[in-house]
Amino acid sequence: MQAPAVRLESVTKVFDGRVVVDGVSLDVASGEVVSLVGASGCGKSTLLRLIAGLERLDGGALSIESAVVAGPGAFVEPERRGVGFIFQDYALFPHLTVSRNVRYGLKGVPAREAAAIAEEMLKRVGLAGFGERYPHMLSGGEQQRVALARALAPKPRLVLLDEPFSNLDRRLGETVRMRTLALIRELGAAAILVTHDPQEAMASGDRVALMRRGRMVQIGRPEELYDRPASREAADFFAAATPVPGRRVNGHIETRLGRFPAPAAIADGAEVAVYLRAPHVTPASPGQGVEARLVGMSFVGDGYELLLRVDGLDEPVRARSAERNGARIGEVIHISVRPNDGLIFPIET
């Protein structure tokens, strides 16, 4: 089996006595794209900077293509790691032309050849002919593409992307993201994409790694994380979910909204929380399901998302409806839950 592009073993980083990255282990295979996702301040950007060598780690070890680059008694300076890094604000050198920026990392390459490589990279990111302009003359999306061309020009085996699409508006960001990842895959490099946006993480990564407070919470294919989140926070992170309290009774989980099949791990009588996302809950015919008062309704393109108050529940429940059905705010309607959809977690006491 091929050596992983990067391997992290119990990597730890402490800033001013605060553990920012706490024993994170992760393997990224050659050519694989991993999304590193989490709320702001969870340590994901620091982890990326540790891999690039822009920060020194305080514990654990880090290897790139099976060579240790950081660990006890070892530290390879960032300029010798051969890693491409794309910064959130692109970090283009303002005093150099676009072409000079792209050529910057081509050490020991004859000038003519370097110019040709820069021209080729600019063509690939759709900026042919932009070489003689200066960064400040470009739009945000164009600057991002220059940053990409610059990071990829030295042909790194590993590309690190630190929220590079977050400064672009949503629509443009999506387009640029798809083109960026397509180009990285075409060049066969492995990539780690840091993002705080769960949609972006799931859309981009072969695998998604979820971080929380410096720790790796869960890692797997996007579908796994979405369908089988390992924790309540993960459940709520990938799509807004409402916790509904329940209890195991006679092999079922009983809740205010209905009955769910009980997982074997939960003992009879145990308290649980059932996390429900909007698509799990649908309007029912009168007399069926549970009564709920409609407190909010928003059109989301392929249907409506409803916000409902149910007696006995602290938080409003989200539901999805394909039709408006003439419902008005303040009305009482009936809702029902599909028994196999809830995400059930024990309540630690």
Added chain:
Amino acid sequence: MAVSAEISAPPSRPRLAFDGWTVAAALIAALPAVPILSLALTALGGSFGGWPELAAYVLPTAIRDSAILLAGVGLFAAVVGCGAAWLVTAFDFRGRRSLEWMLLLPLAIPTYVAAYAWLDLTHPLGPLQSGLRAMLGYTSPRQFRLPDIRGMGGAIVLLGLVLYPYVYLTVRATFLAQSATLIEAARTLGTPRRAVFRRIALPLARPALALGVSLALMEALNDIGASEFLGVKTVTVSVYSTWVTRNDLPGAAQIALAMLLFVTALVFVERWGRRGQRYAASARNARPTRPARLSGWRGVLALAIGLAPVLLGFLAPAAHIAVQAGKRLDFAGLSGPIVREVLNTVAVASVATAVVVALGAVAAYAARLRPAGPAPLFARIASLGYAVPGTVVVIGLLGPVAALDRGFATAGGWFGFATGLVMIGSGSALVLAYAVRFLAIGVGGAEAGLARAPLALDGAARTLGDTPVAALRRIHLPLARGSIAAAAILVFVDVMKELPATLLIRPLNFETLATHLYAEAARGTYEDGAVAALIIVAVGVVPVILLSRIGTAARARE
């Protein structure tokens, strides 16, 4: 691929708490630290034989005179500086734009040049008194003479006239940044327009006022020529005479230590003046205040009031120097000594500038590379010398420099030749003294330049294969060029004007423009001195132009 081949053999280097950059920063910080420590050692280790005499006759007068002088200059500079700043920011009148930068002009005149010019100008047989007598119909100085400017009062006014621009500069910047909404809020709450200055603008400008006054007073404390010519025996003058005329180094060091107390007090007063207040941050996107238009005779009056400090602090002395220099050049041409002194001055100033700019860049870059370690502290320590008067720096340097020279002599002796005084004789000691004194400008200029580049640029350069040195050369130096060049100009001009350190530690018979002027003024002769003074003032105008351009550029961005 080459990159992966390199990675497969990583150099395993143990992590060091102190790396090359930190060590370099520590060595640079030692430049001001060593003389200060050495000063304390000389002062405390020396015999206190002369101490009772110093304590009885010299020190009390010196400390009292210095305290009165500083208090007077501080008050004068604060009133004139704040008044001028308010005049050009709160009001608009014909000529205001020109007045704004002209008010900076006295900065171009070193204190000893101002004293030299005014003494000559107001001499009983000088142009001012002769002109007045002719106008009033008197024929002899016996019948009519103005009071002598020698003495404490004259010294306060004279130093205040050339030092108020420090206050003007800092306070004006604050007035310009003050938000109109604050003043409008005060007006709606019942403050009349004429009370805005006292109740809002001035209190808000207090930190800037404290900074400006402390800068002006540091210059006043550094001054040696003006106080001496005007007959005020300050501690600075006492240090100089104790060392030069009595050859008593420990005694001079003891007085110098007393001067450091003044400096500490100044820094403390500045801190106290600010008292942890940071008003500026809230006024980032503030709408600037609109100045009130003064037309007709009010405008003329405002301009006249504003021009008074410019006239007395710059135009009159500069014009007098120019006339005298012109006469001298007509009479004797450009004399040989002057040419040699210009070359001497340019040579030491160039070397010192190169040293200061290079060391400043290294210290500032080390602080950027190692923000978590002690490097940022070292950069601060390296900047300490600016607050320490030139005489104190030199008295502190004499010990270490003499030790070095003895070392060189011993080493020379082994090889059978006499080295002489290598450090002092070659001027290295002089350059060292300048470096200690002006390192703050080099560090500050480099820091300002580096601050323009976001940290991500360093990361980008590093991940693209640059070593820290390569990133400095390829990214930061090109981006920080402007700030570093400005710092270099400031250092060059400051070195050129510097008198006390030059007087004390220059090689034998090595004259610069400043020492030439000092020697003639001390002798009471006014031959080539005017030419030297004119050159100093002409070069001194350069940073003033620079400063005024920075001011306009900031306004153009708004």
